[in-house]
Amino acid sequence: MKPTKVNERIFLSSPHMSVEGYELKFVQEAFDTNWIAPLGENVNEFEKELAAKVGSKEAAALSSGTGAIHLALRAAGVGEGDIVFCPTFTFSATANPIIYQNALPVFIDSDYETWNMCPNALAKAFEKYPEVKAVIVVHLYGLSADMDKIMEICKKHEVTVIEDAAESLGGYYKGQHTGTFGDYGIFSFNGNKIITTSGGGMLVSNNEEKVAKVRFWATQSRDQARHYQHSELGFNYRMSNVVAGIGRGQLKVLDQRVEKKKYIFEFYKRELGELDGVEFMPINDWDKPNYWLSSMTLKGKVRPIDIMAALEKENIESRPVWKPMHLQPFFEKYDFIGTDVSESLFENGVCLPSDTKMTDKDLERVVKTIKGLWLK
Numbered sequence: 001m002k003p004t005k006v007n008e009r010i011f012l013s014s015p016h017m018s019v020e021g022y023e024l025k026f027v028q029e030a031f032d033t034n035w036i037a038p039l040g041e042n043v044n045e046f047e048k049e050l051a052a053k054v055g056s057k058e059a060a061a062l063s064s065g066t067g068a069i070h071l072a073l074r075a076a077g078v079g080e081g082d083i084v085f086c087p088t089f090t091f092s093a094t095a096n097p098i099i100y101q102n103a104l105p106v107f108i109d110s111d112y113e114t115w116n117m118c119p120n121a122l123a124k125a126f127e128k129y130p131e132v133k134a135v136i137v138v139h140l141y142g143l144s145a146d147m148d149k150i151m152e153i154c155k156k157h158e159v160t161v162i163e164d165a166a167e168s169l170g171g172y173y174k175g176q177h178t179g180t181f182g183d184y185g186i187f188s189f190n191g192n193k194i195i196t197t198s199g200g201g202m203l204v205s206n207n208e209e210k211v212a213k214v215r216f217w218a219t220q221s222r223d224q225a226r227h228y229q230h231s232e233l234g235f236n237y238r239m240s241n242v243v244a245g246i247g248r249g250q251l252k253v254l255d256q257r258v259e260k261k262k263y264i265f266e267f268y269k270r271e272l273g274e275l276d277g278v279e280f281m282p283i284n285d286w287d288k289p290n291y292w293l294s295s296m297t298l299k300g301k302v303r304p305i306d307i308m309a310a311l312e313k314e315n316i317e318s319r320p321v322w323k324p325m326h327l328q329p330f331f332e333k334y335d336f337i338g339t340d341v342s343e344s345l346f347e348n349g350v351c352l353p354s355d356t357k358m359t360d361k362d363l364e365r366v367v368k369t370i371k372g373l374w375l376k
């Protein structure tokens with residue numbers, strides 16, 4: 001790795017292509033065969049390779065994780081006026097597709113043990129809305145939600161479960177890959193994710209018929225006819241063959257990226273974990289996270305804003321944790337089930353730079369800047 005200059009920008013999480021150049025090789029193949037158009041060998045192989053990696057029967061390569069959630073909701077039969085349970089503590093892309101379908105989100109609080117959907121709040125939501133059509137579960141920052149408890153509740157109510165695993169590719173719950181517990185799982189290859197294709201997504205499921213349907217919808221719902229015939233609403237959501245080539249290359253270094261993210265987290269925890277008021281995101285013993293973003297909460301006199309300001313002065317990127325959906329102007333009119341957990345996480349949380357290209361020197365630069373705030 002090239003040595004970092006003294007004040008070179010350190011990013012939160014930016015694209016990191018393999019040193020071996022795998023991505024370019026697959027893209028080159030697409031060029032050599034003039035297979036630049038959507039679909040082709042890379043798309044088919046990327047689907048197979050990702051499905052094998054996570055242990056799912058089928059996968060459909062799409063243009064974004066958001067599109068994958070949208071089509072998962074359609075596959076679940078979610079339509080106008082239907083209720084969908086959704087974690088409040090997430091990125092807005094989890095909730096937006098519910099609105100695309102003219103359905104109604106009900107936001108569910110987190111618990112401190114997982115930072116993800118609280119099973120107790122979920123159970124309460126079922127009492128209030130027994131007619132709910134689908135549940136979306138998120139594995140935030142690569143930490144898995146407590147899937148045993150969540151699946152038990154959802155199975156009891158025979159409701160479709162969609163796992164938004166956009167942030168948890170390479171992360172496992174009790175040995176099983178996140179995104180494979182529910183009826184549908186989705187992944188994202190957006191630029192800031194653990195591996196990226198510059199933009200893209202994947203829907204996985206063991207239901208072959210539904211995945212075939214998702215591919216059909218994603219390519220404008222063209223019926224089998226010589227002329228352009230449509231009996232259903234279509235979408236232009238398919239991944240292109242060039243993009244899929246990047247994905248195939250990136251998939252080869254996913255394990256390496258997880259290892260590096262873990263190293264970054266452990267570096268921070270070792271160096272900062274003892275500072276007054278600092279608590280790192282929870283790593284449960286059943287969890288094998290991908291450590292996408294190293295995050296922590298602050299309860300003492302040093303606030304998240306102090307850390308972000310001090311780091312920015314050193315040309316280092318950091319971020320608050322996600323602002324809960326029930327506090328967002330666009331979503332605040334929808335119901336929320338829970339207490340103040342996600343709100344408190346938002347008030348006290350900060351995401352530290354977790355870029356896999358960081359060197360030890362970079363990590364020391366971050367740590368030194370943060371520690372300085374406790375010396376004042």
Ligand SMILES: *Cc1c(COP(=O)(O)O)cnc(C)c1O
Nearest residue numbers: 064065066091093094166188190
């Ligand atoms: C990134 C992300 C998405 C959206 O994925 P895109 O590929 O950017 O559309 C959805 N949910 C969560 C939790 C994400 O972090």
